[in-house]
Amino acid sequence: MNTNTSPKKISAVNDFVVKFANVNGSGSASANEMFAKSILRMGVPVSPRNIFPSNIQGLPTWYEVRVTEKGYLGRRGGVDMMVAMNPQTWDKDIAEIAPGGYLLYDSTKALPASKFRDDINVIGVPLTEICNDTYSDPRERQLFKNIIYVGVLSALLGMDAEAIAELIGEQYKSKEKLLKHNVHALQLGRDYAMAKLTCPLPIRVEKRDNIGDMILVEGNAAAALGMVYGGATVCAWYPITPSSSVAEAFINYCQKLRLDTTNKSKYAIVQAEDEIASIGIVTGAGWNGARAFTATSGPGVSLMTEFIGLAYFAEIPVTIINVQRGGPSTGMPTRTQQADLISSAYAGHGDTKHVLLFPEDPNECFEFGAACLDLADRLQTPVFLMTDLDIGMNQRLCKPFKWDDAREYDRGKVMTYELLESGKEFGRYLDVDGDGVPFRTYPGTHPTKGGYFTRGTTKDAYARYSEAGPDYLYNVQRLLKKFNTAKKLVPQPIERKATQKTRLGALYFGSTSPAMNEAYDALEEQGTHVDLMRLRAFPFPDSVQAFVNAHDTVFVVEQNRDAQMRSMLVNELGINPAKLVPVLNYDGTPITARFIIKEVAERAAGLNVVPLRKGKEAV
Amino acid sequence: MTYLTKPTLHHPTLVKNKAGYTRRDYEGKVSTLCAGCGHDSISAAFIQACWELDIQPHRVAKLSGIGCSSKTPDYFLGNSHGFNTVHGRMPSVLTGANLANRELIYLGVSGDGDSASIGIGQFAHVMRRGVNMTYIVENNGVYGLTKGQFSATADQGSKSKKGVANTDSPVDMVALALQLGATYVGRSFSGDKRQLVPLIKGALAHQGAAFLDVVSPCVAFNNHAGSTKSYDYVREHNEAVSRIDFITTRSEITVDYPEGEVVEVAQHDGSTLRLRKLHPEYDPTNRISAMNYIQEHHAKGEVVTGLLYVDPQPEDLHTHLNTAEMPFNRMGKKELCPGSAMLERINASLR
Numbered sequence: 024m025n026t027n028t029s030p031k032k033i034s035a036v037n038d039f040v041v042k043f044a045n046v047n048g049s050g051s052a053s054a055n056e057m058f059a060k061s062i063l064r065m066g067v068p069v070s071p072r073n074i075f076p077s078n079i080q081g082l083p084t085w086y087e088v089r090v091t092e093k094g095y096l097g098r099r100g101g102v103d104m105m106v107a108m109n110p111q112t113w114d115k116d117i118a119e120i121a122p123g124g125y126l127l128y129d130s131t132k133a134l135p136a137s138k139f140r141d142d143i144n145v146i147g148v149p150l151t152e153i154c155n156d157t158y159s160d161p162r163e164r165q166l167f168k169n170i171i172y173v174g175v176l177s178a179l180l181g182m183d184a185e186a187i188a189e190l191i192g193e194q195y196k197s198k199e200k201l202l203k204h205n206v207h208a209l210q211l212g213r214d215y216a217m218a219k220l221t222c223p224l225p226i227r228v229e230k231r232d233n234i235g236d237m238i239l240v241e242g243n244a245a246a247a248l249g250m251v252y253g254g255a256t257v258c259a260w261y262p263i264t265p266s267s268s269v270a271e272a273f274i275n276y277c278q279k280l281r282l283d284t285t286n287k288s289k290y291a292i293v294q295a296e297d298e299i300a301s302i303g304i305v306t307g308a309g310w311n312g313a314r315a316f317t318a319t320s321g322p323g324v325s326l327m328t329e330f331i332g333l334a335y336f337a338e339i340p341v342t343i344i345n346v347q348r349g350g351p352s353t354g355m356p357t358r359t360q361q362a363d364l365i366s367s368a369y370a371g372h373g374d375t376k377h378v379l380l381f382p383e384d385p386n387e388c389f390e391f392g393a394a395c396l397d398l399a400d401r402l403q404t405p406v407f408l409m410t411d412l413d414i415g416m417n418q419r420l421c422k423p424f425k426w427d428d429a430r431e432y433d434r435g436k437v438m439t440y441e442l443l444e445s446g447k448e449f450g451r452y453l454d455v456d457g458d459g460v461p462f463r464t465y466p467g468t469h470p471t472k473g474g475y476f477t478r479g480t481t482k483d484a485y486a487r488y489s490e491a492g493p494d495y496l497y498n499v500q501r502l503l504k505k506f507n508t509a510k511k512l513v514p515q516p517i518e519r520k521a522t523q524k525t526r527l528g529a530l531y532f533g534s535t536s537p538a539m540n541e542a543y544d545a546l547e548e549q550g551t552h553v554d555l556m557r558l559r560a561f562p563f564p565d566s567v568q569a570f571v572n573a574h575d576t577v578f579v580v581e582q583n584r585d586a587q588m589r590s591m592l593v594n595e596l597g598i599n600p601a602k603l604v605p606v607l608n609y610d611g612t613p614i615t616a617r618f619i620i621k622e623v624a625e626r627a628a629g630l631n632v633v634p635l636r637k638g639k640e641a642v
Numbered sequence: 643m644t645y646l647t648k649p650t651l652h653h654p655t656l657v658k659n660k661a662g663y664t665r666r667d668y669e670g671k672v673s674t675l676c677a678g679c680g681h682d683s684i685s686a687a688f689i690q691a692c693w694e695l696d697i698q699p700h701r702v703a704k705l706s707g708i709g710c711s712s713k714t715p716d717y718f719l720g721n722s723h724g725f726n727t728v729h730g731r732m733p734s735v736l737t738g739a740n741l742a743n744r745e746l747i748y749l750g751v752s753g754d755g756d757s758a759s760i761g762i763g764q765f766a767h768v769m770r771r772g773v774n775m776t777y778i779v780e781n782n783g784v785y786g787l788t789k790g791q792f793s794a795t796a797d798q799g800s801k802s803k804k805g806v807a808n809t810d811s812p813v814d815m816v817a818l819a820l821q822l823g824a825t826y827v828g829r830s831f832s833g834d835k836r837q838l839v840p841l842i843k844g845a846l847a848h849q850g851a852a853f854l855d856v857v858s859p860c861v862a863f864n865n866h867a868g869s870t871k872s873y874d875y876v877r878e879h880n881e882a883v884s885r886i887d888f889i890t891t892r893s894e895i896t897v898d899y900p901e902g903e904v905v906e907v908a909q910h911d912g913s914t915l916r917l918r919k920l921h922p923e924y925d926p927t928n929r930i931s932a933m934n935y936i937q938e939h940h941a942k943g944e945v946v947t948g949l950l951y952v953d954p955q956p957e958d959l960h961t962h963l964n965t966a967e968m969p970f971n972r973m974g975k976k977e978l979c980p981g982s983a984m985l986e987r988i989n990a991s992l993r
């Protein structure tokens with residue numbers, strides 16, 4: 024059903040955005056995922072994202088797939104094709120389509136013309152009717168409707184029918200009947216489209232070979248796998264979006280990978296009564312020599328703060344996966360932000376600061392996750408893996424996970440029975456190596472040596488009770504030394520130079536990465552040269568200071584309102600704030616390259632940095 | 643003086659127990675509590691119990707919250723590891739420690755403020771989970787360390803030192819522990835060593851969640867007329883249901899019991915609790931009747947003491963979680979890391 028006027032038609036190969044508007048629980052998730060994955064199988068990168076408000080009646084959800092031959096995995100913004108399957112959000116969904124874009128909808132029931140726009144291309148398919156004619160079971164009617172629209176799309180976008188069939192085959196490997204039904208449903212959709220619609224559309228997918236050995240995985244699952252490989256045995260958690268799937272994935276992996284020969288578990292997972300108990304359990308396990316972690320989000324970290332402070336002063340290894348979201352429980356809990364930087368970096372009471380790692384994607388969630396466990400032991404302190412909803416809960420294309428079998432766990436400085444027997448001096452808080460990190464003993468090690476009483480700061484270097492000023496100073500200054508030691512142990516920043524010498528720099532981190540990389544290309548193309556540095560950890564290694572010194576102006580790109588990373592840079596490195604220009608995205612949606620390009624280009628212009636050649640206008 | 647040390651020279655005539663330790667090996671730093679504080683008597687009872695049980699001191703991990711009571715683990719078992727955690731949250735730390743190494747003996751020391759006020763949530767959940775531990779609340783009805791405010795175990799109508807009456811109803815930790823699934827529950831009085839030491843021994847040998855509520859008068863803030871946690875009040879209102887003796891598999895039975903009222907309860911680890919029932923109708927292996935009995939006597943203003951409930955075949959958190967025999971803190975890469983070949987398989991499943 025086309026409208027009378029003929030609107031322009033967006034035309035693009037392997038570079039467009041399809042958005043699905045669905046009702047939660049209608050079985051759309053797996054169909055949508057299948058759509059995204061089959062494009063991958065055609066060798067074309069995709070970047071899918073879930074958008075799911077937590078609090079709206081009828082529970083609408085959206086799934087957005089960016090098809091991007093160039094491998095730009097950030098959110099692009101804008102919608103070229105809307106698959107509108109939720110009547111409740113219809114008006115909003117229609118409004119979102121770019122002029123010249125496409126709308127695919129269920130045309131079983133006629134809709135008045137006022138429900139459409141005349142600058143978009145409307146494609147109606149009587150999905151319900153097809154389903155009702157084919158299936159009698161109401162559940163099947165619902166489920167296969169999703170597969171049918173994937174079939175329609177596959178024809179409209181010129182997709183490879185084999186790639187999808189292959190995927191369905193893998194998914195229902197041992198379920199013969201389901202396999203047959205799904206293939207049939209897909210074919211129904213394809214046949215309808217081929218017979219009744221113009222296929223393919225001017226937006227379409229063409230085969231490429233741009234995937235290589237990359238994998239598609241959620242950051243939360245990757246972090247959980249990092250915990251398995253890194254040797255975590257105790258996980259204590261309290262459910263909170265967007266972190267819950269970390270613990271859930273850890274459970275799943277452990278059930279397969281962590282049973283001993285008698286089928287007993289080499290892991291323990293406690294769903295605690297709250298986040299205070301979660302971190303308490305992790306603290307107890309760390310104190311007693313097991314690797315332990317918790318996964319949480321902002322409100323949970325707030326509750327954990329007292330324990331985090333104690334673990335810092337008592338010097339206990341603790342790993343906290345903080346999957347950031349927007350603010351309080353009635354804030355934007357299902358939206359993404361990087362707004363818990365300061366509250367994590369300085370969580371506690373008294374003078375405290377903590378090690379934070381900032382993974383850019385699931386691959387780094389895995390790698391840094393395992394690294395957190397090593398760092399926590401090496402430094403005997405809380406370490407945070409700072410991810411966010413965007414990385415954590417969306418499948419992201421990334422490099423495959425790697426593990427070197429020669430790698431040993433770094434358990435840090437642990438005084439064993441043998442060392443104690445050999446007469447080596449033990450002072451629990453004694454800085455024997457000059458790096459601020461003392462030796463510890465596990466409880467129960469030796470009948471007469473190495474026992475000590477753990478408490479906050481009222482202690483001397485031998486863990487004896489002391490309220491003396493010099494003893495306090497010794498310990499807290501040593502903690503500072505230890506924090507400096509951490510600078511060399513954490514993942515170092517990664518620089519990406521502009522193609523020409525420039526006085527402009529940009530610092531960014533975490534989930535901003537794909538948008539920043541895309542923005543870099545576009546800015547280069549328009550003649551705005553910016554050197555990039557991706558921060559991967561706090562405390563900031565010396566190279567960060569050097570990078571800032573080497574530029575007149577440094578953009579600090581982050582996803583929060585208060586420029587928290589910028590504050591930490593000023594606070595820790597004593598940088599002149601005027602030099603650090605904030606670029607801030609904080610509406611709850613993932614930052615886009617479009618946003619960065621606009622902000623940077625505008626400000627660069629204001630700074631009188633003359634582009635070296637006349638560039639195109641920002642996209 | 644910021645820290646106190648004691649000469650640790652052993653007197654050659656000090657007797658050694660079967661584990662080869664003298665009583666002194668079970669002592670700790672000199673207490674900094676008020677002279678006459680009930681908590682110190684409880685520390686002495688711990689020392690006695692561990693010495694008599696031939697426990698190797700360093701195989702005990704002592705965990706506590708915050709309060710005068712929670713300071714006491716520094717005053718006994720000086721060679722053991724101890725952890726003064728945060729106020730009201732000892733149970734979670736103990737749970738984590740216990741998960742990390744199932745082979746140690748875990749002792750949780752807490753106060754009534756620490757466990758019944760700020761920490762009532764963690765108290766409840768550690769009992770529900772059946773963590774293998776001995777959990778003692780040194781119960782004085784007040785916050786000693788912060789100078790005498792009422793705690794949640796203070797009886798309604800009891801008077802503070804300044805004469806203010808408490809209007810809130812009290813939390814009965816024993817009733818709570820029973821309701822929540824603790825598998826060894828007793829109440830005692832810091833002044834009654836004869837009852838307390840065997841109760842602690844039984845708790846230490848118990849392979850599940852053992853809870854002891856020990857009324858422990860605070861001489862500084864809660865030992866006056868009008869207080870229901872004073873030495874005098876408890877002596878007058880103590881209603882002991884039983885006297886127990888704790889007998890390990892190794893020790894010979896030395897105590898003589900009068901006919902008729904003795905029950906023997908064999909524990910999971912082979913040790914025996916020999917119970918002399920003072921109240922013939924009392925059945926310590928029946929959770930429901932124990933709960934009723936305590937409530938009835940509470941209504942009459944009596945503090946029922948003794949071993950109130952025991953499940954001789956308890957289960958603990960490790961059993962529930964089906965964890966491996968090898969302690970987690972001894973596992974390394976070999977036990978824990980699935981290796982690169984498996985990772986390749988995982989990668990393949992994500993394409």
Ligand SMILES: Cc1ncc(C[n+]2csc(CCOP(=O)(O)OP(=O)(O)O)c2C)c(N)n1
Pocket residue numbers: 708709710711712729752753754755756757780782784785786787788793
């Ligand atoms: C979070 C927190 N709030 C308050 C305090 C102050 N505080 C220290 S001990 C205590 C009460 C202890 O009472 P109880 O557990 O009964 O121990 P007691 O001193 O009576 O043995 C309080 C409120 C604290 N340490 N931490």
Ligand code: SF4
Pocket residue numbers: 674675676678679680681710711782786787859860861862863
């Ligand atoms: S204040 Fe009370 S509880 Fe604290 S040490 Fe003194 S007597 Fe004991």
Ligand SMILES: [Mg+2]
Pocket residue numbers: 709753754755780781782783784785786793
């Ligand atoms: Mg008290």
